Amino acid sequence: MDPSVVSTQPFQGQRPGTSGLRKKVKVFQQPHYLENFVQAIFDTQPELKGGALVVGGDGRFYNREAIQLILRMAAANGVAKALVGRGGILSTPAASCIIRKYKAQGGIILSASHNPGGPDEDFGIKFNGAAGGPASETMTEAMYARTQTIDRYLTLEAPDLDLDLDGLTRLGDMTVEVIDPVRDYAALMEALFDFNAIHQLFNTGQFRMRFDAMHAVTGPYAVEILERRLGAEPGTVINGTPLPDFGGHHPDPNLAHAQELVTMTQGHDALDFGAASDGDGDRNMILGKDFFVTPSDSLAVLAANAHLVPGYQGGISGVARSMPTSQAADRVAEQLGVECFETPTGWKFFGNLLDARRITLCGEESFGTGSDHVREKDGLWAVLFWLNLVAKRRQSVAEIVREHWRRFGRNYYTRHDYEAVDSDAAEALMDHLRILLPQLPGQELGGLKVAYADDFAYTDPIDGSRSERQGVRIGFEGGSRIVLRLSGTGTQGATLRVYLELYEADPAKHDRDTQEALRPLILIARELAQIETRTGRAGPDVIT
Ligand code: VG1
């Protein structure tokens, strides 16, 4: 089985976005398309030669075909060993865990996360380095540059491997080990959280929860951890079988796409706790009885209560949040006397801070929370963290959050998404805002005084690398903010994200409706960015 060299030509547009390369399945199915990108990974990551590579994905349509192709190319490119999740399955956080545990040189994860799956939907690929985290911008730019000059790739002529049976096989000179996708991850969770306390909570019979795996990758993980190890009643995990098309839904754990679960936490006979995760298992949504925890608040609550969790009982070294995430965590960091960092959107920006132990916890407003236990955000980890808190504090989710607000104040927060907008119109809208920025400070908008206005730029405190044009921020006196940026994960046109935040210290005003409380800011954003005239949209497609 000698490696063969196949001639190819560059494709336009293989630049990874916020989290890897995401395109329609049909785009990936073009001859040489996936091969080119995979070869660009091998050409720019020389340590993979002779090293170990972790491979797995979220089980979406084209997952298995892609994995077979990647394994053949890995063998031809001199990878010594590939670790593959059984059935081609690995959640994003589990892949990160396995890269770290087995000291692999990197991993390739196949996922388009919360984007829908199926022959006409989305596929994605991303590379994670030896620390287990998403490739840095420097690395993804190098991969992209390579895709633009590529003229050959290496592969093997070989039949497909059986990925459904654990154990060792060979492919050319490469060893392939098919591993249990859940075991190592479950062991890590058991080492971090108080499983006894959570077990007892379930045993009381007074606490009812459901975990919605949304027919995506976390099903097997949640069944093993929640039902088998923690003794939650059978049926606690709903939609637990991973399907290539996620049952036709968006595997996106938010109030818009996880309707079934949301309904179960409302009204008569409501559950005490509801949680959901996304396509690749790195996002989480936390619900209490008639109560939704905004992801920004979740990060702040976890930071304030970390000492109640065995894995973090010694305290946290610092926290980081992505720029559009609300400033709730900043207030906790201040009280705890630890550092707080504001990074650009995307988990790759947390990696250096985690590696340098400057932070222990980090999170994003987009339903992403995580810690130094892996180098990805981690959906089930966040769910277990919350269960640990509920068990220890003997309070409901709502009580925990309300008490948090009384102590730190409340950051009302929402995100409005305008999806599949014309790309040129979206770019023009952002340009228009950038031109306005210098004249905004000091101005009154809708009765609020602008304190600062800029296009967010970030200098990594560890390696000094600089990332510019990361989103327009308009901050008002008193802590309110409007942030606008374009998504880097979509596959169709542009998605405009408008993030709105208002700080309220007075506990008597902590029970307002979020959209109502933020209305003045919503109106300012619409007007300032000329959203309706420029995009033709009277309102957002998704509100979270
Ligand atoms: C979105 C989120 C961002 C997240 C990214 C990947 O990016 O806003 O916070 O890191 O998705 O998450 P964008 O560029 O579309 O706003 V996942 O679960 O899709 O890997």
Ligand code: CO
């Ligand atoms: Co995801």
